[in-house]
Amino acid sequence: MRYLENYLERIKRKGNLTLADAISKTVSDVVPQYISNFSFREHVVSLLVGDVQSGKTSHMFGLMCAAADEGFVNFILLTTDNILLQQQTFKRAEADLCDFCICDENDYLKFVQNNMRKPAVIVLKKNGRILKQWKNNLSSTNFVAGNPLFIIDDEADAASLNTKVNKNAQSTINKNLEEIKKTTTSSIYMEVTGTPQSILLQTIRSGWKPYFIYYFRPGKGYLGGNFFFPPEVPPYIVLTDNDEATDILNDEEFPENGLKTALVTHLLTSAHIMLSGGSVCNFLIHPSMKTDQHTGFAEKIGEYLNEIIYSYDEEVTRGYFKSIYDGLKLTKHDMIDFSKAYKYIIDQMKNDKISILVLNSFSSYEENAQYESGINILVGGNSLGRGVTFPQLQTIYYCRVAKSPQADTMWQHARMFGYDRDSELMRVFMPPKLFKLFSDINRTNNIIISQIEKSNNGNDIKIFYSTGLNPTRKNVIDKKAVGIYSGGVNYFPFYPVNKDIVAIDEILAAFADEVYTVSLKLISKVLDLVDSETTDWNAKVFKGFINSMLAENSSEQGKIIVRRDRDISKGTGTLLSPNDRKLGDQYDDEVVLTLYKVTGNKGWDGQKIWIPNIKLPGNRVYYSGNDIPEQDNKLCYDILVNTAKVAESTIPYDHNNK
Structure with a gap:
């Protein structure tokens, strides 16, 4: 069976010819050089980089189909320890990879009974208990040991790396992943992320530095970092007061502020999209990682909506809506008539059609997934990042400020990136200091991508950020091997x-x-x-x-x-x-x-x-992950060459580091 051919044909039938072409290019660039000639005696680590929400899953699936055509039959697809994301990924795999046997975390019997008749994809959260359970499951079968694993680690920079590298120990998730690789004689471990900083700063000795790196460019219509965060503030960014988030929760009145403006912007944007034939429009509020603040902001939004419904026929309220409408029309010249939009909004509110959803660790999967249609306001923290996709996300209110901001974490919060957005109606509300941080991150991202495209082994990629902005969390970087230089x-x-x-x-x-x-x-x-x-x-x-x-x-x-x-x-x-x-x-x-x-x-x-x-x-800090002395590089190379010949080896053989 031609798995890749069937997968691409399904995409083409949906009218996504550009996406099919992009996947074909990724496959043709990667498979002949790194998968077709796989030795079946190595554990190779690789890295697939794509912009946040630029279609990494489609490219992952394309590479999996191509690997199945090359004889791989056992696939593990890893997500972060997030029920929403794991289920989202599982359901998408079921829909897109219909030629495969798709297994959820509790589908061990299904996996065994399949008995390699179809290539099997096991979709797992990076959770210690789940990974240990499946390590035992794989060890107990009689067909895994002799067939290589193809492991796809989505958001590989989250949880997978050793968080105890500076304590001469190994973290649980990292150890479990390594043991899963050992259940078979060989494997391809493909790290996938839009924020590769921590992976690029890994050492060869860690076993998690990629042997090859591939970056795929986003397709036509993608809105990403260069759209939202150029050096100068674009019209799609609305700057708020730096301390507004704190003031909002402490204020019992309803003064005009960035949050209220963002809400009205969302309502007007929703009216235009819905009256133009759309079915969904989302507004995301990311105030903090603290769940009590999520509740506070959701309650404040509810109060603002009540204020609007009680005063919608007053000239002050109508005038406030009209002023924001005029601002939207500066970029959306064919904006739907104001009176028509205003009437639609009030009708929706009277019929209780505006949903406020709090998405955090206390929410169930069913509660979290109710944003695929209608007019929605989403409030949350960590659950709003790392791979979770929100359709037609047009308005964002982002005010989360960390004491020691990390570039990769902040960039994963950029849920406004994607394809199904109306660029002329996009509005992101944030304080100036956050816009500056995001702009700095975008600049460095562009430099990293340029380096990747010029050198696919990633051994000499250098990273630098403004002082006070860290590339990633410190506990996954070997401080003895990463050089840090001050401008x-x-x-x-x-x-x-x-x-x-x-x-x-x-x-x-x-x-x-x-x-x-x-x-x-x-x-x-x-x-x-x-x-x-x-x-x-x-x-x-x-x-x-x-x-x-x-x-x-x-x-x-x-x-x-x-x-x-x-x-x-x-x-x-x-x-x-x-x-x-x-x-x-x-x-x-x-x-x-x-x-x-x-x-x-x-x-x-x-x-x-x-x-x-x-x-x-x-005013910058420079990071180099290539500070291993010459003799240590030689030692690492000798070890890699020798262990590549041993079945239980788990260290990637880096052919380019001779």
Whole structure:
């Protein structure tokens, strides 16, 4: 049976020709190189990256169908420990993969009775009890050990990684996943996420760094980070007061504020969509992870709706609606007539057709799933992230502020991303400080994607964020192996090495004792020729950061300062003169490379040598997951080669890290 061909044909019958073409491209890029030639004796880790809500599930299913065509028969599809998401994924698998045997968490008997007649897909939450149960289930069958597992870990950066990496221990979920892999002689473990920061910062030794990475671009009509969070505030973002969320819950009156404006925006948007033939319009409120605040905001929305219904025939209320309508019409020029929209809204309210749903850990699956039709207002916290999709989500009120914000967590909260949105009616309400954070995250995401597309092994991807914004949670990053560098700080080797001093002389011959604006590519060429005798300074890491900047802008410029005949002792704790330090500090937003050529008279055995000093752009923190010393890299490689030959190996063999 041609599983991929059948899957694509079903998509085409629904009229999604563009999606079918996109899936075909992903399959043709990945399968011949990484799946068709699978050795059946390795445990390989891979990474599929797609933008948040850009269709990752469709691409996952396409790769699963292609793998089934290659002879894989046992698939495990992992979701986060969220009943809503697990059930959403299970039901979609049943609908889209009708050629497969789709098993829920309690369908062990169904899995066994299928007996590989059809490829089996087991949809599991990443829950310790569930994973342990299925590890035992798989071990007890007589057909799993001899057939490779194809494990698809949706939202792989959530829960799967070892949260005890810095405690010399292994977290429960991470251990259970590793034991599931050991139930068979070989496996492909495909990590899938729209926020790969924590995965990219894993070490080879962890067993969770991907052997290959593939990024697929979103299709036509997708609204994502570049739409909502460019450097300048677009018309689809409505800025609120930074402290409004706290003030709202403490205010017993009903003053005009961002939440009330968002509510009226949602009602008018719903009227336009419903009267234009639509069947659903959703409004999401994400105030906090605290469940008591969810209730508080839901109650406040109820009070606002009551206020409207009691005063809808008053000029003040009608005028308030009209002012917001006029604002929407600035981007939605063919907005439905105001009087018609206003009458529709009031009729819906009188007939109790506006639903307020609180979605959190206290809600049942049945309560959580009532937003597929009608006019809905959704209030919640963590349940609103990580893969849960809300159809026709047009209005968002987001005011969740963390003390130590994490880029990957915040980006997963961006439920406004997707395809089925009317771009001209999109409105996101948030305070300025959150817009700035989201814009910073979007910029770095674009840089990460550019690096992935240029190098599929992911071994040299560098990440940087504004000070105060962390890439991910600290407990999944091996602090001994991940280098963290601060912008605005001068870094230089105590014991520098010149690989080719003549070549350096030639590059710098045109530079006198002045400050020059140069291409970062020239600075990168200089870094190729210098290093350190010890691990105190790594030229490859700094070059990696420069390459990440060039990935964003190939013509990016920096500053170079050249000084000759410096009489400096080897191993000194001070390199830059006060004047040169002050000079470099003037260029806070650029890379500054200062090069001193020493006379060689003080501890250098009479040999002249260039000493590099580099300063990365300030107000940022730079992260490098490639800080393993050379000898450790060699050790890791030797271990991987040897264990790849052993059936119970669980470490991915990275062919590119030779």
